[in-house]
Amino acid sequence: MELIAIEEHWDSPPVTAAVRGLPAGRSDPSLVFDEMGDNLARLADLGDGRVAQMDDQGIDVAVVSLAPPGTHPLDAADAVPLSRDANDVAAEAVRRHPTRLRAFSTLPMADPEAAVAELERTAALGFVGVMLYGRVGETPLDDPRHEPVLAAAAALGQPVFIHPQVPTPAVREAQYAGFDPTTDLALATFGWGWHLEAGLAALRLIVRGTFDRHPDLQVVLGHWGELLLFWLDRTDSLSRVAGLERRVSDYVRTNVHVTASGMLSPALLHHALAVTTPDRLLFSTDYPFQRPSRTEIATFLEELPDDDAREGFASGNARALFGITGT
Numbered sequence: 001m002e003l004i005a006i007e008e009h010w011d012s013p014p015v016t017a018a019v020r021g022l023p024a025g026r027s028d029p030s031l032v033f034d035e036m037g038d039n040l041a042r043l044a045d046l047g048d049g050r051v052a053q054m055d056d057q058g059i060d061v062a063v064v065s066l067a068p069p070g071t072h073p074l075d076a077a078d079a080v081p082l083s084r085d086a087n088d089v090a091a092e093a094v095r096r097h098p099t100r101l102r103a104f105s106t107l108p109m110a111d112p113e114a115a116v117a118e119l120e121r122t123a124a125l126g127f128v129g130v131m132l133y134g135r136v137g138e139t140p141l142d143d144p145r146h147e148p149v150l151a152a153a154a155a156l157g158q159p160v161f162i163h164p165q166v167p168t169p170a171v172r173e174a175q176y177a178g179f180d181p182t183t184d185l186a187l188a189t190f191g192w193g194w195h196l197e198a199g200l201a202a203l204r205l206i207v208r209g210t211f212d213r214h215p216d217l218q219v220v221l222g223h224w225g226e227l228l229l230f231w232l233d234r235t236d237s238l239s240r241v242a243g244l245e246r247r248v249s250d251y252v253r254t255n256v257h258v259t260a261s262g263m264l265s266p267a268l269l270h271h272a273l274a275v276t277t278p279d280r281l282l283f284s285t286d287y288p289f290q291r292p293s294r295t296e297i298a299t300f301l302e303e304l305p306d307d308d309a310r311e312g313f314a315s316g317n318a319r320a321l322f323g324i325t326g327t
Helices: 013-020 029-035 038-044 050-055 078-095 112-124 144-156 169-176 181-188 193-207 229-235 238-242 248-255 266-275 292-300 307-322
Strands: 005-009 061-066 099-107 129-133 160-163 219-223 256-259
Touching: 005 038, 005 160, 005 307, 013 029, 013 078, 013 248, 029 038, 029 181, 050 292, 061 078, 061 129, 061 193, 061 229, 061 307, 078 099, 078 256, 099 112, 112 144, 160 193, 169 181, 169 193, 181 193, 193 219, 193 229, 229 248, 229 256, 229 266, 248 256, 292 307
Parallel strands: 005 061, 061 099, 099 129, 129 160, 160 219, 219 256
Antiparallel strands: none
């Protein structure tokens, strides 16, 4: 069975250096996770080593994306050239391995006009979507200043993957501090905070009426929907208050796709199937931070309810959403 993984990361040393060079309140402390084990070496490899790892796992196609936080924390003067350079690196990797790799673009969101121009350029280069985060600095993704980027993504048929990011320093101090530094960071990131941030970003887009204005816009959430799928009964109560045309859960079923991010949990799969449709589910491993084996992946695929759902989750839904052809 063909397998397409859609959340597979790589690293741009110039982008990482620029983010590390920011003042403490604007940098991203989760960059420390890139240095654990052999992550840095794996993130740096968009060539034969990456393809060999895919072969080991049984993955036919990987959609690669710049590891968090991308260029989101950077000022426009740095974000614009660094985003373009990173996208050129990803485009070259796809050119060298056209049957194995595709890419999400990185956008300089500090300059929305430049971000639209870069999205148009990368779409023309064959990128299949864009990876964004829930905030640009402290400005949420649903802020009107970012509307042109979302409108362009909808018009170009470029799905938006909303990736988790670390909460702001004020939120970390108020809600995630008080333990030792390692536990504070873990609680604010992979243990809880990351996922609230990403789920809230998607929910805010819905409440803002983004999908009423741009019904063709499609977004992707990792980690089985970043907790949002578990709270739809309550979020539906926002619909009338916010003046939405439909229930929040309806937007989730028509404009949101969810991916596994390496969390091969039957319980999470079955819940997702209970609240949305099989054509909304996508496979990914969150490489190199998660590395499920070929056997673990094959075992998990047996949890899908039938052959059609299994084929869709493994590759068919990704092909349809991202227009992946020629592999």
